[in-house]
Amino acid sequence: MKSLYGRQVPEEDYELTRVDPGTPMGEMLRRYWQPVCTSEELTDLPKRIRIMCEDLVVFRDKSGALGCLDLHCAHRGTSLEYGRVEDxxxxxxxxxxxxxxxxxxxxxxxxxxxxxxxxxxxxxxYPTMEFGGLVFIYMGPPEAQPEFTLFDIIDTAGRDDVVLRGLKLWQDHSLGWVRNCHWMQHVENALDPWHLIVLHEMISGDQFNSVLTLGDWPEMDFEETELGVRYNLVKQLPNGNWLERHSEVILPNIVLVANIHQRGEQPIWREKATEVIWCVPYDNETVYGICICAWPAKDGVPDPDWKPGTDTLTEIRPGQLRERTYEDKQRKPDDMEAQEGQRRIPIHGAENLGTVDKGIGMYRRKLKAVVRAMRDGQDPPNLVRDQAPNGGFETSCWNTVTPPDERPSVLPEG
Ligand code: FES
Ligand SMILES: [Fe+2]
Structure with missing residues (x-):
């Protein structure tokens, strides 16, 4: 046995983990428009928010203008969450x-x-803007304020087949929750396709009712994309068809997840993710998720019969609920238990990364390189200064299904 007696726990990697004002990562994340709430949440009452360890109030005055101000009144500090919204x-x-x-x-x-x-x-x-049903703020240096970064899947210019919806579900442990762990732990989950099979199938039963977790083990690798990192997964389904699947992490804190309910019954070509999900640090040890969904339209409104590709926008699977008994959590752990169980703030120096963690290693190295390049005066990636690409930035997250005799070539055979 290797006794723990006298153990020395490595320090956290402060360059990556801290998001307070003035920290390297905190400054990097502040260079992007970050979502703070849905447009629907701004009623005639102000809304208190916390983001990257800063307490703020967001409100829409009666003329319709948006504001995001320091929470504490400049007079003698009373919280403006108790203020009155006027014209x-x-x-x-x-x-x-x-x-x-x-x-x-x-x-x-x-x-x-x-x-x-x-x-x-x-x-x-801080400056504010609204897009796709979400409210965004920009917390970085005023002279570096970018345009909003638009991605292809939520660029609806000239389209009437979808409507954009800003969504979150605060109370439950699902998309839009506050999760009691470091924000990177949730992002990294999207670059961890093996846990789908181990956590969601072998350990806890078929939590997704998805072909992803059934049948043979898939083949996988990871690659850099224009916007970040993705995994490439190839799997032969029980019906003989092939599934090619990707999830993508867009630097610094966006996750794309392709439809997890895809059954692979018919060939499909690049069924792209329909949600852009931001994983925003509430503080150094808590994260919230919030997304814009390109929701198919029916008669000009969101189609009530459509089922989103990530399983938590309209219904919550039992394992995602925060209010479960401890025994139930122990017997059928889900993402919450796995991610929060990694510690509130990760200690990267205490980990032993294997082959399945290659994508996570790529992501961390990229983040670190960006943080260091910023220190040398460079702009971080995926920002728009003048002209956004036509149709938005091209994302690389999708499902493709091919017939039995057409194995996808995204991975070399064997
Ligand atoms: S007006 Fe006095 S504390 Fe705000
Ligand atoms: Fe998961």
Whole structure:
């Protein structure tokens, strides 16, 4: 036995793990528009948010303008989540200072007339935008603010066959949950196709009711894509057809997952993912997921009969529920138990990576290279400065099904 006595736990890899303001990874993630909530969540009440260890308030004033400001009022710190949304800003509940969406204080209820103009107080904040039913903020240096990065699967210009929906499900452990672990642990799960077979089939039973987990073990490898890293999976299905499947991680914190319900009954060509999923650090040890789904339209509205490709947008499989008994979690662990069980913050130095972890290694090395290049003044990848590509950035995540005599060539045979 190798006794644990006197063990020394390696330090976490701070360059990758910390997202507080001023940290290398925190600065990198702040160079991108990050989603904070769905458009539907902004009602006549302000919404308190936390992202990358910063507490903020988001609101839509009664003229329709969006604002994202420091949570604590510039007067004496009361939380603006208790503020009143008005026609032209948000008014703090305590002494009535009112801030426009750009942060300028335009009224001080208890002060003499003209005092707001004289004092010229500004509540700090961040630029906001909306796209596809989500609200995004930009937390990086103002001079480096990019355009929104649009991907092909959510570029609906000239299309009326889909409508975009911003979605999350906060209470349950599914897409849109707050997961009690580091954000990279969730991203890395998408580059880990082996766990589909071990965790979701061998250990916990057929959690997906999917051909992915049935029959022979697949063949797999990983490769870099234009936007990040993907896995390449080839598997002969019980019906003899071949499945070629990919999941893609787009740097720095986006995950694409191809339809997990694909049964492979008919040949299909590049059935692309329909959701762009952001895994956003709430803080250093908590992550939330939120997505834009290109939902097929029926009579101009989202088709109620369509089933999304990731299993958690409309219904939640039992293993994804946070409220389960401890025994049930032990007997049938799911992604939550596996990912949260890796520690709140990963200790990469304590891991022993094998061949199945090649994609994760590629992803971490890429992140590290980007963080270091930024230190040397370079722009991180997948940002749009002037002209976005026509049709959006091309993603590389799909299912293809071919007949028995047409083995996909994405992997060499044997
Ligand atoms: S604390 Fe906000 S107005 Fe006084
Ligand atoms: Fe999983």
């Amino acid at each position: 032209d800003g948000i008014r703090c509940c305590y002494h009535g200072w009112k801030f426009r969406t750009d942060g300028k204080c335009i009224d001080m209820a208890c002060e003499p007339e003209g005092m707001a103009a004289t004092m010229d107080v500004w509540q700090g904040g």
